[in-house]
Amino acid sequence: MFFYLSKILAFTVSPLVWVFALLLYSFFTKMDGRAKKLRIAALVLLYICSNPFLVDECFRAWEPVTPDYDLMDSKYDAAIVLGGIGDVDLRLQKMNFGASSDRLLQTLKLYHEGRVKKIIYTGGSGSIEFPEKREGLYVQKYLRTIQFPDSDLIVESLSKNTYENAIFTKHLLDSLHLGGNFMLVTSAFHMPRSMAIFKKAGYKHLTPYITNRSSGVRRKTFDHLFIPNPNALLGAELLIHEWIGYLIYKMRGYA
Numbered sequence: 001m002f003f004y005l006s007k008i009l010a011f012t013v014s015p016l017v018w019v020f021a022l023l024l025y026s027f028f029t030k031m032d033g034r035a036k037k038l039r040i041a042a043l044v045l046l047y048i049c050s051n052p053f054l055v056d057e058c059f060r061a062w063e064p065v066t067p068d069y070d071l072m073d074s075k076y077d078a079a080i081v082l083g084g085i086g087d088v089d090l091r092l093q094k095m096n097f098g099a100s101s102d103r104l105l106q107t108l109k110l111y112h113e114g115r116v117k118k119i120i121y122t123g124g125s126g127s128i129e130f131p132e133k134r135e136g137l138y139v140q141k142y143l144r145t146i147q148f149p150d151s152d153l154i155v156e157s158l159s160k161n162t163y164e165n166a167i168f169t170k171h172l173l174d175s176l177h178l179g180g181n182f183m184l185v186t187s188a189f190h191m192p193r194s195m196a197i198f199k200k201a202g203y204k205h206l207t208p209y210i211t212n213r214s215s216g217v218r219r220k221t222f223d224h225l226f227i228p229n230p231n232a233l234l235g236a237e238l239l240i241h242e243w244i245g246y247l248i249y250k251m252r253g254y255a
Contacts, residue, residue: 015049050228060215063188077180083123088133102212166201196255
């Protein structure tokens with residue numbers, strides 16, 4: 001029920017929905033002066049959420065800063081890679097990788113360097129409409145085409161969200177009697193919530209490895225400081241969704 005409710009209400013975290021609601025209300029309100037205030041509020045909100053500098057600073061404050069593990073020689077028994085790295089093409093029966101596929105690409109590099117012994121991929125279908133899009137199975141299919149050994153791959157393909165990623169993977173590891181030091185691999189913006197959930201689920205020796213960081217070098221050019229950008233608006237929606245998700249998971253005792 002929690003999964004379905006979260007999907008149904010997901011649209012409410014979109015700044016564009018908020019702007020549209022304010023504008024729509026401004027056309028129907030009968031109170032003198034309120035319409036103008038609502039339209040100004042809509043424009044201010046739209047500008048703030050589409051301002052690259054402000055959105056970038058929010059990402060910078062939220063995304064954790066971890067040691068550069070690529071410069072170290074630490075080794076791990078396995079890397080747990082969180083799903084959500086693309087979309088499943090049901091017609092062609094393959095993965096279409098997106099920006100978050102950096103989670104898998106960086107882990108493959110660590111594996112070939114001998115830094116991680118196994119890759120544990122956790123991710124099912126996060127779609128209500130297409131429950132058959134079980135991402136883990138398609139990632140496994142892809143890895144087989146590039147001759148990644150099945151003996152070093154563990155796939156969990158039933159989870160629908162981060163909480164289930166942690167719980168289902170824990171059950172799988174326990175059933176295989178697999179323990180030791182694990183690396184948790186996910187996008188930088190998603191790491192605070194992921195680490196909190198996995199620790200609450202009982203993982204003891206877990207090292208965060210962040211990928212596809214959204215915040216980069218702080219820029220102070222005119223366009224970055226003042227010109228609205230649609231990519232910033234997408235980033236704001238992503239970050240707001242993550243903040244609300246973290247809060248809800250905390251309230252439910254998942255993190």
